[in-house]
Amino acid sequence: MADSIDKDSVLVIGLGRFGSALAGTLDHLDRRVLGVERDPELIRTWSGRIPLVEADATNPEALEQLGVRDFHTAVVGVGTHLEASVLITGNLVDFEVPQIWAKAISAEHGRILRRxxxxHVVYPEYDAGLRVAHLVSGKMLDYIEMEDGFAIVKMAPPKELWGFTVGQAQVRKRYGVTIIGVKPPGQPFQYATDETRIDPTDVLIVSGDSTLLERFAARP
Structure with a gap:
């Protein structure tokens, strides 16, 4: 049974801001996606824009009728209603959906979902707040935190690097971070080598420990 499941199939439950954005993007990427929502108003809002059905996913029978066993991945976009979030996630676990992603609004909520x-548990509001905090506090143009404090940032080059190659700058030795790539204005991204020259108008893609990246990005 599991071998016959389309691995590109995704069931998105809850079409609030998070769920609708997710479902719309997956549909745009040609994934086989089905949105599930019990609020008639949201159904009317998204009708004709993404594949969807009106149903109460807290009811196992409703999920059974939707063919939940045919989906490889399910995303629980319900977050503000804790009881509904937990019931829906539990139902998906009972149906042995191979990959279950669930939105949480607090650390406690996330622990319950994992238990x-x-x-996978995601914290959209927390992650967005963390990202924006890093952007407004320095010269970072974008910030993505991975796991265990590792992050990737897009940033303008500090003045001390202007005119030097990556090899000459010795950023990894001096600051403990790695320049992954350089993007000159109007040019495509290029992976950095020791010979890659850094100009004032370039954008750097840098990876490393988030604390070290903060220090590096704060340099004038």
Missing amino acids: IGAH
């Missing part, structure tokens, strides 16, 4: 079997 009942969610494979």
Whole structure:
């Protein structure tokens, strides 16, 4: 049964801002996506824009009728209603959906979701706040935190690097971070080598420990 499941199939439950953005993007990427929402107003809002159905996913029978067993991935976009979030996630676990992603609005909420079997827990509001905080506090143009304090940032080059190659700058030795790539204005991204020259108008893609990246990005 599991071998016959389309691995590109995604069931998105809850079409609030998070769920609708997710479902719309997946549909645009030609994934087989189905949105599930019980609010008639949201159904009317998204009708004709993404594949969807009106149903109450807290009810196992409703999920059964939707063919939940045919989906490789399910995303629980319900976050503000804790009881509904937990019930829906539990139902998906009972149906043995291979990959279950669930939205959480607090650390406690996330722990509960993991305990009942969610494979991945996401914190959209927290992650967005963390990202914006890093952007407004320095010269970073974008910020993505991975795991265990590792992050990737897009930033303008500090003045001390202007006119030097990556090899000459010795950023990894001096600051403990790695320049992954350089993007000159109007030019495509290029992976950095020791010979890559850094100009004032370039954009750097840098990876490393988030604390070290903060220090590096704060340099004039």
